[in-house]
Amino acid sequence: MGGERVRRGRGTPPRAVAYATAGAVLLAGCASMPDNGDLRRVESTPRQDAQVRVFAMPPSQDATPTEIVQGFLEALTSDDPRYRTARQYLTPQAAKTWRPELSTTVLADGPGAQAGSPGREESHEVSFTLTGTKVAMVDAEQSYAPASGPYNKLVHLTQDPKSGQWRIDGVPQGVVMGQSDFQRNYMSVNKYYFASNTGSASTGGPPTAVADPVYVRSHVDPTTQMVRSLLNGPTTWLAPAVRSGFPAGTALRKGTGTLTPDERGRLTVPLNDRAADVGTDRCEEMAAQLLFTLRTLSPAVEEVDLRADGRQLCSLSRGGAETVASRGSMHRPEYLYFVDDRDRVVRIAAGSSGTEPDPVPGALGDGDKALRSVAVARDERTAAGVGIDGRLLYVGALVSGGSLGEPVLQSRGKTEEDRLTAPSWDAQGGLWVADRDPAAPRLLLLEEGADEPLTVRTPGLDGRIQSVRVAADGVRIALVVEQGDKRSLLVGRIERGGPDGKTGGRPAVTVRELHSPTPELEQVTAMSWAGDSRLVVVGREEGGVEQMRYVEVDGSTPDVPAPAALTGVKEVTAAEHDSLPLVAYSVDGIVRLPSGDQWQKLTKGTAPVYPG
Template structure:
């Protein structure tokens, strides 16, 4: 656990023994614990191969209080499914009351500790220690990750058992606490999927599938963990805009402890009586939710069968699931788009390795209207463009010979930078754009890209919107918000209050910051069902490109190859297609496994559909 240790803590002998044949690591830190002196930081176990299991050692006989605390903290970082070894460091009463699943607190380094005693000698019958550190994040009882800052300080109290004469912990912080590298070794982020409450895609027949990222313990039967998490319902932040097809109270059947696919890559999920009696259409959606949720853990999984009361409810394969609900990551874009040297809309096929763009049919590609930014609808049939002066928003068909017509929106901003942002299409075919006019700054929604725009309420927004990107699921929106000359990235939840015969009231709720306070964001784009790619720069640093999850965590994927002078970035929710950027070299792209390639020297404004 060398990465996560308190500054200034002395080095201790190696504390792990690896059994390679069995794939086991035993945490044996207590073997070298001194009998006296201050308790130091808990060093973090080096990252192990994903097949290596880590188990903690129980307390040794007559271990001093400091060693008991140290051993307990190390036991928290093991792969013990129910923390049975960690409970051995507690009194019987404390072990019964302790709820490790309630929360996980992640510290920058392993928790340091100071002994709270006087006179330099350990107390005869009780002892106290204060755990300290710098917070990085918390994972709550719903397994939802939230970035955190500030100091951490919690007390641990021990007593000397009168009968056994052994030190045990009788007072401890809630949940689990560990250092950042231990968290990265122990936990992994996985998307579970629900269905958008009021968003359909295409012609309005498919509900949108919405990814809800949670953190689970990677070596503790992750497949079963994810199914249980799915059945428990969406996380609090996402809950207001999604639904689950599972009936309330659905759970795994009594006695089911583990789920494993068979040799046909099919998984049977036995459910309790709450799920019995569902109709075929509802059951199909339930199976689709399970398939979508487990595909990140088991890409080869092909089929899910749901059962209850000893009978089959339904069975769905991957193809059937994809026809029931639309996931952004499963939608394949035909082309990426940008503006050529004449400020006309052009495109290059995603599978085309060439660098010669083709004009887009229709008035925005074939007409004489010069544009500064564009957005292409998700069905690639319609395009929206902002005029070269940033004042007017136009919508046109991508059919040769069609006419453009009057602008659908006009800004009153006095300068180009105080007018319209690049627009963005959602899954319903609605168009979003921000008007930055001084004194009239607002986020606007044009239903079906026409008519009088709706002003979208943005409670909690502090600053001016500089960029807008709506997720493929239609229920989340990413915004770059400028304040005091610095742009920051936020993600909000799109809520619609739709009443029969009236226009909907639309709002963006509970904006989450996805960037550190010191980072200035220059560009961003959705790059997966729950992930964005961000171009930013730390204060005093150089421009960098990275991925970030919608919960603020960093995904376990390599950052894109370095590229200088990036002004705009475009990505698809389908991570099989290349990133595209507008940089100092014009339009460039990053195919998988390759370096950045020049595409078009005079191009600007790259976008994928959306």
């Protein structure tokens, strides 16, 4: 469906057939079909029920150029798996060379079209210019990215001299549609790989799963689409920091059709011979990747059976996958931590209804050192705190009688705002913090929270870091960066290389390819990771009011309700595990947001954090 429903022109045929679970119904045409003149703008349609599938109608006999272009645009938004109907609007040669899978351009509204110079139809050719305002692009890897600026593409038509039928012989590669049609046609799914610098090879523990979000067509066999996408490998942005359990060249066995789990939720996946010789451990890693990837699709996949060379390689259940690999959203923190009105670290059982915090065991809870911010390691055995004036960073064990010792880091910034940010722990026990000293701004990593600080390279970073949050996978990092009077959210990829002369024999750590998932926000106040590939962000657009929203790392908006409005937010924290409420520090103190409820005042205090 390519446009908002408006009055159809006389004699205009219906353009789409929708199949629903209750039966088949014929839908009216999506837009007016004038006999001549420009196309009306193809406004995006309202989102349809998830069970409705839409199929385009082929071109009618003696369709005008306007009707051909309109019908083609509508066919782009149908649920035709291979765009066979859309190709019927093209000449045979154009149908062969058009590659819809190369990209999807998302416009604020559906594409408009302006006809070329009048009188061209007599010469058996005519052109239309497709126009609109870009909001996003999905590339050939199915990776989403925000976009902006005008969209202008030429569509050229020719009239067959024998049949007299008009067809498109010049068409832009990829597909184009309005934002609402995109939301109806596509869904975001995380596929999973493993952090290349973690797991049994380096730590003796299970590998860490890393989410790689992609967009697939939601009504065109998404299970098989996601299996193929997973086997094709990670997206270009993530690839340098992750690995796959599947051997290079692994694909579905030739001739494999639709993959569907049986009545017990078991999915059989036939692979080509590239996977035939893998051992049990590696096969279970492969199966875990599939189970993590397919867990949100319907029907649910409870078990994966991998086969190659005519035999079973291994079988793994969803419960077994959680023992093969770790995933950030699988871990449920025990406590919520914050700094109370006595400047000490306190905690409340995570997810409880309690309002009376207890000091954490150890020196950070004693109150001997006045603190302004805190970060707790993901195992909840160690914590780090920044002193009240932002100059010193302390690390201490969360055990009774534990001492604090000397600070592990000191800033030379002249004012509190020019000193240390709140710290953040990665999954391997590394402690990250930024020093905002204008004379020497740095992003620092203290491995195991105690080693000599290592300066992290940040090529391409323009501005001064104001906030740091490392994802549970240890592969991605979110930063709030100040440049002039603007504060932006940036997400980068963490790469760990071999030692060189500049690191004194220690591994070099670099944050690469920083990008903004919220380019429309000019003032980001606070942010936190809120899932395997999701953040919660507080900020405002130019000329707008403060808002809190969820955003995916690729810049897309997740299909979940936004948090309830809250004014005066200074800090926010979320757990990757979705069973725990958002918690914020606002003008009302520490407040929390139970699922489906309104914000509730918790207690006095500042700097709330879940572990991480």
